[in-house]
Amino acid sequence: MNTNMILSASGWRKVFAIxxxxxxxxxxxxxxxxxxxxxxTIVFADYVLQKSKKSHPVILLGMDARPTGxxxxxxxxxxxxxxxxxxKFIGVxxxxxxxxxxxxxxxxxxxxxxxxxIGHNGIKFGLNDGGVLNGTENAFLVEKxxxxxSQDEAEKKAFxxxxxxxxxxxxxxxxxxxxxxxxxxKSYHNFLKWTITASEDKKEQDNIFNILKEGIKNRKIGxxxxxxxxxxxxxVDKAFFNENGINFYAIxxxxxxxxxxxIPESENLVHVASYMEQLQKEGKTDAILGYMPDCDGDRxxxxxxxxxxxxxxxxxxxxxxxxxxxxxxxxxxxxxQNNPDFKSAVCVNCPTSMxxxxxxxKLNSSIFRAEVGxxxxxxxxxxxxxxxxxxxxxxxxxxxxxxxxxxxVRDPLNTIFAIIKFLCIKDLYQLxxxxxxxxxxxxxxxxxxxxxxxxxTTTGVSEPRAILKINTKDHSELKxxxxxxxxxxxxxxxxxxxKYGIYSYTAITTNGTQQIPDITDYxxxxxxxxxxxxxxxxxxxxxxxxxxxxxTEPVFRIMCDxxxxxxxxxxxxxxxxxxxxxxxxx
Numbered sequence: 001m002n003t004n005m006i007l008s009a010s011g012w013r014k015v016f017a018i019x020x021x022x023x024x025x026x027x028x029x030x031x032x033x034x035x036x037x038x039x040x041t042i043v044f045a046d047y048v049l050q051k052s053k054k055s056h057p058v059i060l061l062g063m064d065a066r067p068t069g070x071x072x073x074x075x076x077x078x079x080x081x082x083x084x085x086x087x088k089f090i091g092v093x094x095x096x097x098x099x100x101x102x103x104x105x106x107x108x109x110x111x112x113x114x115x116x117x118i119g120h121n122g123i124k125f126g127l128n129d130g131g132v133l134n135g136t137e138n139a140f141l142v143e144k145x146x147x148x149x150s151q152d153e154a155e156k157k158a159f160x161x162x163x164x165x166x167x168x169x170x171x172x173x174x175x176x177x178x179x180x181x182x183x184x185x186k187s188y189h190n191f192l193k194w195t196i197t198a199s200e201d202k203k204e205q206d207n208i209f210n211i212l213k214e215g216i217k218n219r220k221i222g223x224x225x226x227x228x229x230x231x232x233x234x235x236v237d238k239a240f241f242n243e244n245g246i247n248f249y250a251i252x253x254x255x256x257x258x259x260x261x262x263i264p265e266s267e268n269l270v271h272v273a274s275y276m277e278q279l280q281k282e283g284k285t286d287a288i289l290g291y292m293p294d295c296d297g298d299r300x301x302x303x304x305x306x307x308x309x310x311x312x313x314x315x316x317x318x319x320x321x322x323x324x325x326x327x328x329x330x331x332x333x334x335x336x337q338n339n340p341d342f343k344s345a346v347c348v349n350c351p352t353s354m355x356x357x358x359x360x361x362k363l364n365s366s367i368f369r370a371e372v373g374x375x376x377x378x379x380x381x382x383x384x385x386x387x388x389x390x391x392x393x394x395x396x397x398x399x400x401x402x403x404x405x406x407x408x409v410r411d412p413l414n415t416i417f418a419i420i421k422f423l424c425i426k427d428l429y430q431l432x433x434x435x436x437x438x439x440x441x442x443x444x445x446x447x448x449x450x451x452x453x454x455x456x457t458t459t460g461v462s463e464p465r466a467i468l469k470i471n472t473k474d475h476s477e478l479k480x481x482x483x484x485x486x487x488x489x490x491x492x493x494x495x496x497x498x499k500y501g502i503y504s505y506t507a508i509t510t511n512g513t514q515q516i517p518d519i520t521d522y523x524x525x526x527x528x529x530x531x532x533x534x535x536x537x538x539x540x541x542x543x544x545x546x547x548x549x550x551x552t553e554p555v556f557r558i559m560c561d562x563x564x565x566x567x568x569x570x571x572x573x574x575x576x577x578x579x580x581x582x583x584x585x586x
Contacts, residue, residue, distance in 0.1 A: 001154035003036050005122075007145070009138040009375040012040065013113045013122030016068040024119040025258075027067045034075045035158035036149070040123050041079035041109065042161065043144040047137075048085065048107040051127060057106035058086045062093035062184075064112040064231040064296040065255040068121045072111050074170075078162040081169050088180045089173050092255045094235040094297030096411040099130045100191035101184040112231075115263040115294040131378045131408030135512055138375075181234075189236050195407045196417045198335060198392065212417075213245045215424025222247035222286030223416060224279065224303070225293075226272035229257035232297035232412075240413065246420075247286055251275050264292045264301045264400075265462035266314050273303045273312035280305065280312075288446070289419060291412045300412025301400045302419070304446050317400030318353040318458045319450070324402040324415050325356055326453065327422035328393035329363045330431050336390065345389035347381040349373070350510040350529040351546045352397030353561045358454040362435045371510040371528050372396065372548055372557075378408045380513040393418075398559065399461050422449065457570040459559035465574060470556040472585050475549055476523035479530055481584040482547075483507075483522040486532070489580060500569050501542055502534045543569065545577040556581070 005014045016033050017024035029037075048057050061076055063069035073089070080087040088105070090098060095110060102108040107127045113120035125141060126132045133141070151157055194200050197208040215221075223241050225248065227233040233255040241248040251271070252259050261268050272290040279287040290303035290312070302315045302323075315323070325346055336342040344365035348356055349372045360367045368384055370376040374396065381394040381403075395403040401410035402418065422428050426442060429449065433440040438452045459466050472478040490497075490505070497503075508517050509525035522530055529548040536542040543562040550557055558581065560574040 001032060001035065001149045001151075003149050005036070007138070007142045008373065009133060009135045010373050011112065011114060011122045011124045011132070013116060013120055015119050016072065016121035017119035019119075022117040022119040025067050026119075027071060029068050029071045029121075031159075032155055034071070035155040037072045037075035037123075038079040038158040038161060039145055039148040039154075041076045042083070043141050043148065044107070044109055044125050045080055045083040045085055046144070047125075047141060048127070049083065052106045054106065056084060056086045058088060060088050060090060060098055060102055060105055060108040060180075060184075062090035062098040062108070062110050064095070064110075065092055065229050065233070065258065066111075066113065066118060066121050066295060067256070068119075069111050072121060072123075075162075076109065076111070077170055077173050078165045081165045081173070082161055087173055088183075089177045090180050090184050091177045092231050092234045093181070093184055094188075094231040094293075095124070096298055096407065096409050096413075097184055097188040097231075097235050099126060099409045100407070101187040102126055103128050103130050103191070104187060110296070112296040114296050115299065117262065118258055118295075129408060130406070132375050134375050134379050135373075185236055189240060191407070192236070192240060192411075192413060195404050195411070195414055196421075198332070198405075209244060212420060212424050216245045216420065219423060220286040221288060221420060221423070222249060222279075222284065224249045224272055224276045224287050224290035225253070226251050226269075226275065226290075227253040227255075227257075228259060228262065228268075228271075228292060228295075229255060230262075230293045230295050230297050231255060232293045232300075233257070235297060237413065247284075249275070249279055249284065249287055258295070262295045263462055264294050264299055265460065266301075266316065267462070268292060269301060269303055269314045273314055276303060276305060276312040280310075289416060291416060293412050297412070298410040299399065299401050300415065302415065306447050307445055308447055315400075316458070317461060318355070318397050318456070319453070320400040320415065321348075321352065321395060321397035321402060322355050322359060322453050323422075323450070324395075324404075324418045325393055325397075326359050326363075326432060326449075327418040327428065328404060329360065329365055330428040331418075331421055331425070332390060332392040333363065333431060334425065334427055341388075343389050345384050345391050347377050347384060347391055347394035349377055349396040349398060350508075350515070350531055350548075351559050351561070353456045353458045354541055354544070354563065355454040355456045356397060357541070363432070369510060369515045370513045372398070374401065374403075374410065376510075376512055378403065381405070383513060419446065454563075455565050457562045457564065457566050459561070459570065459574055461557070461559070465578070466557060466559055468556040468558060468578065468581060470549065470581070470585050475527050476525075478581075478584050479525055479547075480521070480523040482530075482580055485580045485583055489576070493576075496572075497534075500572065501536050503537050504535045504539065506533050506535075507531070508533055543573060545573055547577070547581065
């Protein structure tokens with residue numbers, strides 16, 4: 001049985017719509033996809049039973065708001081009922097919600113394809129550390145899954161496995177789901193308070209939130225959201241904002257009401273920006289922050305009200321991440337000002353803009369980079385915490401995904417509250433102004449803050465020119481060919497490159513949590529990330545070009561990052577990279 005699935009640690013994904021069309025809104029998935037769902041469940045249930053060593057480990061099952069979710073969930077429920085586990089079905093749930101709740105159980109299985117088009121779906125697996133399985137654990141599941149799917153009559157054997165599951169057992173799981181959902185919401189609510197304040201102490205949490213509530217009242221902060229029918233429509237968002245004195249203005253706020261493309265990039269944030277401007281015209285002047293989540297609700301990029309231009313401005317993903325890092329690094333320093341052992345670090349993916357390095361350097365924080373993939377960054381952050389670093393914030397700046405410890409997954413509420421903390425706790429902005437040699441103004445706005453962040457010109461992750469179709473399956477071979485072409489081109493283009501301020505370079509690869517600098521064989525990066533870092537005349541980092549085959553989509557991603565406001569240079573370097581890669585792919 002050919003599954004046609006991408007089986008990465010970040011999620012197993014494919015088009016589940018029975019037609020095979022990625023924009024199909026059908027609820028039907030077909031018998032082969034039911035069989036795939038059964039086998040995925042079987043291998044995960046066996047894995048949890050082995051890991052937990054309990055007689056009845058508790059496993060959570062949930063889904064985002066895609067139309068194929070219920071059919072996949074039904075197949076998974078039947079498969080779980082053949083195993084000696086206690087299944088709790090949440091129904092529609094945001095990824096941060098099920099992962100927060102999973103800390104009280106033995107594992108979770110989440111049906112989602114994140115930001116992919118509506119006809120796609122997939123599965124994420126995790127235990128009880130609040131995040132997805134790492135690459136090694138995922139590889140173990142993949143091996144078992146592929147073995148089951150490659151059997152003779154694999155589809156028939158999958159249906160045989162669930163043949164004796166009783167209807168009353170299935171009905172009981174569905175009946176209990178309302179109560180399970182309430183437990184999940186409560187767990188997530190409490191976890192958010194810990195994550196936002198960086199404290200498990202209830203009194204300390206109340207102290208921080210009281211400071212925020214006062215600032216929110218004085219600044220008149222309201223939040224606008226285009227739910228786009230995501231799983232967050234059934235989560236804590238509205239209640240959590242309201243309880244902290246924040247008016248919440250939402251559109252498309254019924255789960256499953258997916259009215260436009262799912263990926264929360266600039267082209268889709270126009271809807272929340274338009275609604276924000278409408279609210280401002282109606283006199284709702286507190287509508288100053290906005291977000292749009294993807295379908296599983298773990299990612300949400302930001303729109304803000306620029307009081308100087310009198311319009312809603314869509315922040316680019318890298319800007320969102322930079323703002324979050326600035327807010328959380330200063331917050332960490334503020335709450336640890338009397339801690340002599342405080343040693344700060346940020347963990348990011350390889351293509352995160354170098355503006356993060358500048359921010360971190362000014363705030364005496366170290367930067368560590370991992371390969372693209374949420375699991376890679378999460379595991380690198382765990383590793384660095386074990387080494388004594390305080391890794392308060394980490395994530396994938398290339399897509400704006402902010403992860404705030406102790407969370408192990410991106411969460412737009414943590415991003416929004418990072419900004420709110422920076423606006424409401426004036427000590428944070430004052431600290432940043434002192435460290436970055438900017439003038440402090442006690443009546444600062446978010447517009448003022450953004451003017452102090454280092455300026456870079458960076459390729460957007462969803463831009464058409466950031467995605468290539470590459471035919472070469474062996475990425476090591478592709479990159480070795482690229483190396484030969486690049487080294488020849490480097491010699492040819494010296495005058496042009498010097499004109500752009502580029503005088504030397506080094507090649508860097510990232511695989512999993514490991515970054516290797518100064519490589520001489522580009523092929524060793526394999527399917528990992530490959531970056532060419534350029535330096536100016538004084539050997540300061542100036543710009544970079546980057547490439548990697550996607551682990552969750554059949555595309556090859558590229559990007560460029562340039563110091564300063566220089567779109568001409570960014571275009572030149574990205575076009576150069578594109579030309580060399582196409583030549584390498586011949």
